[in-house]
Amino acid sequence: MSNSKSPKLPNTAYAVLGILSMGDGFSGYEIRKWAETLRFFYWSPAQSQIYAELRRLAKLGLATSEEIPQEGKPDKRVYQITDAGRETFRTWINNQPLEPIVMKHSLALRLFFGQEAEEGRLEELLIQFIAEIKEGLAQLYIVEEFMEHHPQFSHQSLVALWGQNFYKAELATAEEVLARLREKN
Amino acid sequence: MSNSKSPKLPNTAYAVLGILSMGDGFSGYEIRKWAETLRFFYWSPAQSQIYAELRRLAKLGLATSEEIPQEGKPDKRVYQITDAGRETFRTWINNQPLEPIVMKHSLALRLFFGQEAEEGRLEELLIQFIAEIKEGLAQLYIVEEFMEHHPQFSHQSLVALWGQNFYKAELATAEEVLARLREKN
DNA sequence: ATATGCATGTAATGGGTTACATGATTGT
């Protein structure tokens, strides 16, 4: 079923493959929880999309899919990466060039067009943003702490550190911008 | 043609509306150039998408569209924001809640799954990334300098500052992570 | 000669979202 040469897949598929490569057997539900951590640095697809990607990977022979009957819960479908899947993933990580960072910063967009905002609106948004960032930072600390206690996650904890630095920088910038806006009035 | 209540639009449409609100009359081509600056903090849609959004705005009565004959060049279609369009834009900026930051950081994704990478691959990617960030920073300095000489762009220059801080933080983090990877070997 | 800038548009494809549908178990 698998193509001889690694097929070209959307990045979401590689992310799912990558998660599958970290253990032996995940349900869609478990993948989804990992994806929630990933959202700090990469993406956060809808649940339906994760299931769709898993089905695609299975169809391409990059993962096996097995139905596990369960009592008291709906049946679980467990996906496992195949040799072809691991090969595809390695080809991606070792050969696919970096893409430019994509950022959708909804506050920056509003700030950019701030001349159309009401008096005080931007300050309000910045204060709200600062609170959200602090919340995100707290979550990242928890993620990193967990990973530091599990040596097999050394790369993942490196990325948690990356996220922390990003959030700290966002915090500092938001405070700087807020101060500038206030001193203009 | 315009709805009595502001219609709900995709963010790309608001971004285009916002650019239209900054002057009186833009061609799709000019919008596109502004969008290229926006990409540092928000988004970078395909050319065809910008033209599609402009047509949508015109159909909704949020912008007027006028064909300007030109010699030696293809005709130009100039779009101008209407009162209804400005109203829609203000409603958006003043009432629409912030959305969470969306980030697609292709390097972080690879780093996260670094256990599958070949010896030296991550270092190679980091070095490449650092070069790209430096290039981006240089461009942002140019953008900010331009805007600081034009007082009507004070909000825009604030966002250019935001972008600089982001890029500087990325640079520092990339160097830190590179150092950590090297000391592990 | 060749590339870049100006200038707009269509067609095919697909990645991804939102909403809906179902249902038992466990914790508050």
Next chain:
DNA sequence: ACAATCATGTAACCCATTACATGCATAT
């Protein structure tokens, strides 16, 4: 009682990308 967790899936929709198509003027 109610919310959260576990667990998967379908249907409708559309935003967005890629590729293609055209063509003159100007700079290298």
